[in-house]
Amino acid sequence: MAEMTMVEALNLALDQCMDRDADVCLMGEDIGINGGVFRVTKGLYEKYGARRVMDSTLAECGIIGTAVGMAIYGLKPVTEIQFSGFTMQAFDQIEQNMARMRNRTQGRYPIRMVMRTPYGGGIRAVEHHSESREAYWAHTPGLKVVIPSGPRNARALLAASIEDPDPVVFYEPKAVYRAFREDVPETHETMPLGKAQVVRPGSDISIISYGAMMRVCREAVDDLVELNGIDVELIDLLSISPMDTQTLSESVSKTGRCVIVHEGHQTCGVASEIIARLNEHAFEYLCAPIRRVTCPDIPFPYFQTEKQFLPDADTVIGAVQETLAWE
Amino acid sequence: MAEMTMVEALNLALDQCMDRDADVCLMGEDIGINGGVFRVTKGLYEKYGARRVMDSTLAECGIIGTAVGMAIYGLKPVTEIQFSGFTMQAFDQIEQNMARMRNRTQGRYPIRMVMRTPYGGGIRAVEHHSESREAYWAHTPGLKVVIPSGPRNARALLAASIEDPDPVVFYEPKAVYRAFREDVPETHETMPLGKAQVVRPGSDISIISYGAMMRVCREAVDDLVELNGIDVELIDLLSISPMDTQTLSESVSKTGRCVIVHEGHQTCGVASEIIARLNEHAFEYLCAPIRRVTCPDIPFPYFQTEKQFLPDADTVIGAVQETLAWE
Amino acid sequence: MPDELNDNPDPEAPTPAAKGQFPELKHGVKSSNMDTSPIEPGNIEVLQILDEHGQLDKSLDPPLDDELLVKIHRGLVLTRAFDHRMLTMQRQGEMGTFAPNLGQEACQLGQVIPLSRKDWYSPSYRSFGAQIWRGWSMERLLLLWAGYHEGFPPPAGVNDLPFSIVVGSHVLPAVGVAMGMNYKSDASCMVVNFGDGALSQGAVSEALNIAAVDAAPVVFVCENNGWAISTPLNKQAATENLAVRGLGFGMPSIRVDGNDILAMTVAVDEAAQRARVGGGPTFIEAVTYRMSLHTTADDPTVYREEELVDPWEERCPIRRFETYMKYKGLLTGERIQQIHAECEQEVIEARDLFRSTAASHPREIFDHLYEQLPEELEAQRDAYLRRLDERGGSDG
């Protein structure tokens, strides 16, 4: 075990996967000598060389499109898009080839690749650098979408994503990159994709969240439990697609009340999907409308107002109390 | 009044808007002499000339990006993307500029433009030519998303979209293009954006749909009413974003049961959003889980199997009966 | 709030100097930090070996062995026979929309003739002649155009990408495959085909640039057939020729007579050889003409004068090559007629096999998206299969 930030843990996962499998290679902007703008690939260029750690041209569509080709050829590229806002530049290649090539060729060309990218707000970034559009990928058949919340699950989920036979979109909460440290085992560790985690079992109400918002939820839960004596069940989704519907519906069937928290926009967002599924699988147990705590349907604002824009613990606490108060 | 197909009705709307406003111009691939691959712009090149009816290069990103610039300059471009599957090529310009320019410049540069594009299946098209990804746009702040279901509302909504001060994504159900004729008034007619239409009032259950699926729903409703004596309320959404939440919740508050039908994929789709809103606004009136009748979360298949893939009247009838049977 | 700011759009901003006030540009002085002599980007070769009358440039006649030449001729004839048949079948409602390649047969075969099985090929939707040469059976191609999923995956043993219908979307993956060859030190190459219209797609420009920067073993064959549906070349590009585009990205570029099977074969072979030994990519503009419809959904009479097509009748790549084969003494007029008949027969047999084997598999549409179907999709599949059963699975 070693105490690591999420950045260090992700770096460890990349290092070990490259060490274990010569077909795993990295591609992205400034990931070589520079180690990536957030230093997630630090030292890997020195260790594995320019052939396996490829600095790309300034072209996101090019990164994803050529990575799809490498995967067709049999490699396992792990690409980095510098900020998730720039995945828009690659949307066509993601949707038309990365997500669909396996199906188009009836399995002849599986695409074993990962698209890593930092998402979300909270670091006083310039415009277009704080997006949380994971719902686009959840709505895109053929992809898996994974979002870790801390150093340890980030490492295990990235390793699992690299080893997964299907294309994975891996969103990294940049607000968490260096926010705290966690014990991370030195030896190779993975976690199954598609499984949510009950972080704290409880009986009064379920809070479902993922990524950077898990910190906010933990803070809220501490308050709710200690100050208000509310027995909250907190669930970390971890995998947006496929989604662990069973764990979610079991929880809400038990608690009958639920608040969903994420940074992404509200309309057609991940919370909407969770509500739709709970409506199907836990309808008879619902005692109150499920509340969505999300960013509103406006672009992420300029950073002087991001603190107000982003949901915080009080917002979550308020939603929980309203949900509990509902008759 | 004249009997028109949707293609003719759309053509009429374009013609009259161009006639009324010299700043309205058209841009797209093969929309000039060729009149567009579906002939929606037929005759307009001859009538308004190459300056106002612009054949673009084969670059969707280029079409949307330059149209944004024209709008900044003060024009009102109506762009055509030949098939909605190719809007992926323009995703970056749509999200980063078309949807956000007004906000980025605090209103200094409003983007008065429309992106027209045929969507959906049912015409035995090759791969990537039958997509229904309207949820991407509904999840994108700054856009309005409109989807007509017949010749008359297509004409009125397109005219309204062109006159709207905000950027509009206008999805045209290609399966309906020539499927049937309707009376369409010769004189300029618009309909307000953001309003749904109760096509048939009823008290037993609400069916919410839009676009090409409205035909399927109408067929289902006829059966349900005549054969089973079920008093169905049928709602045509027309505008996906903004969404007429009030009309939807009033309907479901009355009927207590609801089935939502669309061609788009299920996860994070429009139906998920409707369910989330009804959960918030009509929770206490719900007598049964709201059912989603959508295409599954797999890519649109090769056309020999599209008939099976697309929801049909029986699918809707089945969902209605299950919803009514639910205790 | 912005009003408080001292923004100052200078009303006195210098209006542009009146024309002529500034000296016309010419080269600056030779300076210590900048070589100011004009840059010469280099010339673009133009290649034709057999002209439209079958006139041979003997100095360029490639030493292809007779067997291969005969096989090439058959390939050209078969491609055209297949094209005709598909058109008929489409008109009879047996095919979906498809894209004829009448007149482009040499252009397409020339792209793949120099390739070995280790090499890769990335076809567009109009490349079926090349696909047949690569080993795709005609009945598989018929399945593809008739909307059966089974027609899309490349046959076992054929290193091809699926054909690309989203214009230009295959070019980046094709470059990626070539980058994989560099990664694995595999001395093979990738030939990727796209049209004059596709060259306007940003993704294609990105692909050209990446291939040049990474010295990827790719041969870009830009099939300039003069049209992108109704859009003529001069509305697609501002340059007379398209080869100069390759030069702009820093790769050797050449303009080839695409109706000259010898020129195409020689040009692609040289580019392929260079690519395999680390020489990087080449851009080949293949000049040909779309003599027929864009697709069966298209009506060229709306936008194209028939007179424009006439001269290209003269330039028929097949007749041209047959003149050469006779001149070489490899084929007689009689034998040529037989070959045409044989190819017609082959196509008929493929059609019959297609008719007897074609079957759609609606129950399988969930089976190929993920290696293992996620639970949530299993539920969707089960619901879908129940529906099929209710409808009577067979239709079904």
Added chain:
Amino acid sequence: MPDELNDNPDPEAPTPAAKGQFPELKHGVKSSNMDTSPIEPGNIEVLQILDEHGQLDKSLDPPLDDELLVKIHRGLVLTRAFDHRMLTMQRQGEMGTFAPNLGQEACQLGQVIPLSRKDWYSPSYRSFGAQIWRGWSMERLLLLWAGYHEGFPPPAGVNDLPFSIVVGSHVLPAVGVAMGMNYKSDASCMVVNFGDGALSQGAVSEALNIAAVDAAPVVFVCENNGWAISTPLNKQAATENLAVRGLGFGMPSIRVDGNDILAMTVAVDEAAQRARVGGGPTFIEAVTYRMSLHTTADDPTVYREEELVDPWEERCPIRRFETYMKYKGLLTGERIQQIHAECEQEVIEARDLFRSTAASHPREIFDHLYEQLPEELEAQRDAYLRRLDERGGSDG
């Protein structure tokens, strides 16, 4: 099912001809349907008027009037003073991440000096020198970099696009504005700025092609400063120079010493004049160097040898121009020192105004997305505002 098909990956497929078996390419015969003489895409001019020692090429000395020359000098000095100040403020936590333009001052001012107020300018994130010249107040730019929305919209009366942070994303809209000028027969032009890295973006290639095809009045200024964050030019493009890219799209292209304010001004002016009278777009490669950090979040020592920067100290665009101004007798060393001090003072005043006026408006973040806020968003805004009030609106 595919197995039933007669797919036939020919094991005998001709392996590529052994090197040399084919003749090396040379031009084919002159033929009846194809001119096979090699294509010469034309040369690219390289312009420098003032070399790094302030050496003047008198034959090219532009007749700018003295007042303008003095104004230009002040613009250069002010830009650098502003750059220094922002860096300090950022280090003190007063600014967000920002992109210094040390060494690129001439390159940036030269782009806009020839523009009138009717002309348009589309800046990148590193173009604040040009923005100041265009009429953006320094305090507005400080607001922008400090993350206040009020800093983003162009000031009233300034025909600029908002600065572009998504690399290359502004170039297509810039071309669209120019297409609007053609639409309205407005004899103005658009100058759009982007970097060597941005040139790799597909959208930028699409923009170059569209502008060329539509003869849009655009001047593309590709600011080649040698780096895209840590990526050097040779990993970004396979060509020695970037001007050839413009040639590949069929527009006049020129390579200019970006540290020579006279050369930049002359080149842009000629291109702008051509554009305004229907001469279409021009591609200008401005050769300069990013002497400082990519942004304040960047640490060049990780990837760049300091020695690489040294020679560019020599090529300082400001010192070079000051030599020229003295030679012209327009400025003395003493006066120059005063100007530096005055500019420093101006910047300090802007900073103070910024400090006294800067205020964020969290209650307004819903107000600019749509002309009229849709109902569903009103509900979201009300919930948001309630939250603000609970938190104590002020912080707020």
